[in-house]
Amino acid sequence: MTQTTDTPMVELKGVKKRFGDLEVLKGIDLRVDRGRIISIIGPSGSGKSTLLRSVNNLEVIDEGSILLDGMQVNRPDLKGLAYERHINHIRQNMGMVFQHFNLFPHLSTLENVTLAPRKLKGMNASGARELGMELLERVGLADKAQAYPSSLSGGQKQRVAIARALAMQPKVMLFDEATSALDPELVEEVNLVMKGLAEEHMTMLIVTHEMTFARDVSDWAMFMDGGVVVEANTPENLFSHPDQERTQHFLRKHLGAQA
Amino acid sequence: MEFDFSPVIDYLPTLLQGVGVTLLIGLAVTVMSVIGGQIVAVISLYTRKVVSWPLRFFIWLFMTTPLLLQLYFLYFGIGEWILIPAIVVGVLGLGFHYMAYNADIFIATIRSVSSGQYEASRSLGFGHLATLFYVILPQAFYRALPQLSNNMIIMVKDISVLSAIGIGEMVYVSQYAISVTFRPFEFYITIAVIYYLINLMMEAGQSWIERRAAYRR
Ligand SMILES: Nc1ncnc2c1ncn2[C@@H]1O[C@H](COP(=O)(O)OP(=O)(O)O)[C@@H](O)[C@H]1O
Ligand SMILES: [Mg+2]
Numbered sequence: 117m118t119q120t121t122d123t124p125m126v127e128l129k130g131v132k133k134r135f136g137d138l139e140v141l142k143g144i145d146l147r148v149d150r151g152r153i154i155s156i157i158g159p160s161g162s163g164k165s166t167l168l169r170s171v172n173n174l175e176v177i178d179e180g181s182i183l184l185d186g187m188q189v190n191r192p193d194l195k196g197l198a199y200e201r202h203i204n205h206i207r208q209n210m211g212m213v214f215q216h217f218n219l220f221p222h223l224s225t226l227e228n229v230t231l232a233p234r235k236l237k238g239m240n241a242s243g244a245r246e247l248g249m250e251l252l253e254r255v256g257l258a259d260k261a262q263a264y265p266s267s268l269s270g271g272q273k274q275r276v277a278i279a280r281a282l283a284m285q286p287k288v289m290l291f292d293e294a295t296s297a298l299d300p301e302l303v304e305e306v307n308l309v310m311k312g313l314a315e316e317h318m319t320m321l322i323v324t325h326e327m328t329f330a331r332d333v334s335d336w337a338m339f340m341d342g343g344v345v346v347e348a349n350t351p352e353n354l355f356s357h358p359d360q361e362r363t364q365h366f367l368r369k370h371l372g373a374q375a
Numbered sequence: 376m377e378f379d380f381s382p383v384i385d386y387l388p389t390l391l392q393g394v395g396v397t398l399l400i401g402l403a404v405t406v407m408s409v410i411g412g413q414i415v416a417v418i419s420l421y422t423r424k425v426v427s428w429p430l431r432f433f434i435w436l437f438m439t440t441p442l443l444l445q446l447y448f449l450y451f452g453i454g455e456w457i458l459i460p461a462i463v464v465g466v467l468g469l470g471f472h473y474m475a476y477n478a479d480i481f482i483a484t485i486r487s488v489s490s491g492q493y494e495a496s497r498s499l500g501f502g503h504l505a506t507l508f509y510v511i512l513p514q515a516f517y518r519a520l521p522q523l524s525n526n527m528i529i530m531v532k533d534i535s536v537l538s539a540i541g542i543g544e545m546v547y548v549s550q551y552a553i554s555v556t557f558r559p560f561e562f563y564i565t566i567a568v569i570y571y572l573i574n575l576m577m578e579a580g581q582s583w584i585e586r587r588a589a590y591r592r
Contacts, residue, residue, distance in 0.1 A: 172498055200502050208500030218495035222513045222591045231509060232499040264590045277495075284499060 123186045125150040125288055125319045126171060130180035133166055140166045142343040143180070148288070148336075150185075151317035155330035155351065158340035159366060164323040167340070168292050171321065172212050173203050184209060185287055208236060211281030215293040217273040219265040219280070225252065226261040229280045236284070251279040255309050271302030275309055288319040296325060307333075327371050331355045339363045382556035383565050386548075390562075393548030394569055400466060400544060401531045407470035408530070409523060412477025413512060416485055419478070421507075437475035443536055445472060450540045465537040473530050477523060484518040485511060517588045524581040531573060545569065 126148040133141040140163045148154050156164050169175040171182055173189055182189040189206050191199060220228050229251055230244040239247070252258045255275035265273055274294055281289060291310065295303045307329050313320065314333050324330050330337055330351060337354040339347045339362070347360045355371070358364045383390070415434065419427040437445065446468045450461065459467075488511050496506040538547035549562040556562075 174494055174498065204500045204502050207498055210498070212495075212498040214491060214495065216491055218489075218491040220492065220495070220510055220514070222517055232501070235505065235509060236500050266590050266592065280499070 124148055124183070125152070125185055126321065127183040128167075128171070128180065129182075131167070131170060131177050131182060132179035133163075133170055133175060133177050140343050141170065141177070144343075144345060146338070146345070148319060148321060150287075150319050152336065153314055153318075153320045153322065153334045155334035155337045156321065156323045156340060157325070157327065157330060157337065157366070157370075158346075162340045163343045164340055165292050168212075168290050168321060168323055172207060172210055172290060174212075204236075208232075208284050209287045211278075211284065211286035211289040213274070213277050213281055213289065213291045213294045215296050217265075217270070217277045217297075219268075219273050219277055221265050223264075224261065225257065225263050225265070225268070225276050228265070228276055229283050232280070233283050247283060248279075251282055252276070254282075254312070255279045256305070269302060270298045271305045274298065274306045278306075278309055278313075282313075288321065289313065291320065291322045291324070293323055293325060295329075325370070327355060327367070339366065341366070378561060379558065380561050380565075382552070382558045383561050386552040386556070386562075389548050389552055390545070390565065390569075393543055393545040394573075396542065396548075397531070397534050397544040398573075400462075400469070400534050400537065400542075401527070403466050404469045404473060404530055404534075405527050407466065408473035408477050408526075411470065411474040413481050413516070415474060415478035416481035416515075417507065417512070420482060420485060434475040434478055437472050438479065442468070442472050442533055443539060446536065446540055461537075461540045461542050464540060465534075465542045469530065469533060469537070472533075473526060476526050477519075480519045480522045480526070481515055484515040487518060488514045514592075517591050520584055520588045521581075524577070524584065528574060528577050528581070531577065532570065 124147045126146070128144050128146040131141050131144040132139065144167060146154070156167065158164055166175055170177050171184075171189065173182075177190050180190075184206060187206065189203075191202055194202050220231070223231060226245070226248045230239075230248040233239040233247060234241070234244045249258055249261060252261055255278055257272060257275055257279070260268065260272060260276075265276070268276065278289075278294075294310070295306050298306065303326070307326075310320070310322070310329075311333055322330065322334065332351075334351050337349060337351040338345050339354065339358070339360070341362050347354060347358060347363045349359075354363070355367065358367055415430060419430045419434070446464065449459070449468050450464045453459065454464075492510055492514065493506055496510040497503075501509065534544050535546040537544055538550065541547070545566055549566050553559045553562050
């Protein structure tokens with residue numbers, strides 16, 4: 117089901133999430149139009165990961181609603197197998213990239229990329245191989261197709277993880293601190309791949325602690341603290357003229373001389 | 376005393392038959408206990424307590440009682456009601472015994488696969504079972520290999536216990552040959568050497584598998 121171009125690609129309305137007594141998301145509203153890139157910044161523990169994981173339903177929200185291209189993601193009305201089927205379908209339309217890569221160590225690089233299209237879309241071996249090589253080419257790792265994750269650098273692993281997420285041709289890509297676990301010299305190669313996706317107008321939600329990258333790549337930037345969106349604006353405005361005291365304080369700490 | 380190995384030569388076909396029986400039983404028990412061990416591990420980890428607790432009890436029972444007792448129980452105990460052929464009892468008995476040991480290993484290695492692996496697979500759109508099948512179990516299997524192959528090396532020696540219920544494996548056939556030729560030392564030494572060679576081969580296999588598994592972890 118693809119909606120008209122007016123339908124937001126991702127939409128969150130009044131999203132609340134609790135872990136026990138701790139309310140981690142306190143009513144989040146967000147609209148991401150297709151082809152748009154949203155950066156989410158904020159201090160550790162502010163709920164950024166929880167927000168991203170909720171979009172993918174890795175966390176089940178307590179209140180509010182999340183829509184992907186007009187389809188309702190959270191479905192408290194569905195139970196058991198019907199719920200499984202629904203959520204698997206939703207997730208096949210989203211790519212998620214994790215801080216710690218989470219590549220499958222028992223599979224080669226190419227197999228990591230082709231596993232989902234082969235098993236979930238029933239793609240045949242040669243078709244999947246072609247797609248896999250194309251994606252590895254795109255992240256600059258075609259020569260590592262037969263290598264296993266254990267032999268790759270962190271930057272290479274993350275690029276494979278991005279290729280793996282792209283293999284299901286997702287409508288939106290979710291990045292949760294994709295470069296936080298990397299040595300500084302490996303950050304740029306991953307950023308470049310993400311910039312490439314931006315140029316191809318992939319819809320993206322990016323949680324990052326890299327302010328410069330966020331400012332360069334995104335159309336819209338959000339500052340979260342304590343489970344709320346404190347401030348959201350164009351990156352130019354948010355990073356250069358933040359309205360809120362908390363945002364200013366956070367940026368002073370994280371941008372330093374750059375600001 | 377003088378050693379005379381000519382009776383061993385005479386009975387070589389019989390001995391080799393015993394070796395064949397040992398190897399076939401070893402293969403059957405390996406297949407049964409590795410596949411069964413994974414199934415038992417998955418059930419005991421992922422099902423409700425009414426299913427998993429009896430299973431854990433079963434694992435515990437097989438791990439805390441002697442193999443010989445288990446075999447006698449199956450052969451003579453159950454045999455009171457239904458006569459099961461000795462070879463079936465032997466394979467099942469050893470199979471269950473090592474299934475319990477292997478399940479114990481698999482439970483630990485399945486648990487050791489990080490939740491990030493599960494989430495990565497689910498985020499691609501794989502369901503719970505598909506994730507188990509394509510992502511968790513293969514990794515748990517590679518991690519289990521060193522201990523699994525240790526267990527199988529020990530198991531091959533335990534096959535000799537099956538002589539107690541009359542299965543014609545290596546020790547049993549040599550007992551028979553000794554009862555006819557009265558040359559225990561020669562036969563026992565020969566059997567020991569064959570065991571040693573089997574062990575060597577299994578250790579070579581183990582390190583071959585280990586080399587292949589190492590970079591997939
Ligand atoms: N599974 C969980 N159980 C309990 N508390 C959690 C869980 N996941 C996250 N939290 C808590 O929720 C808050 C927000 O976490 P998170 O979304 O990871 O923040 P961020 O990604 O912005 O650092 C933190 O206080 C964290 O301790
Ligand atoms: Mg986080």
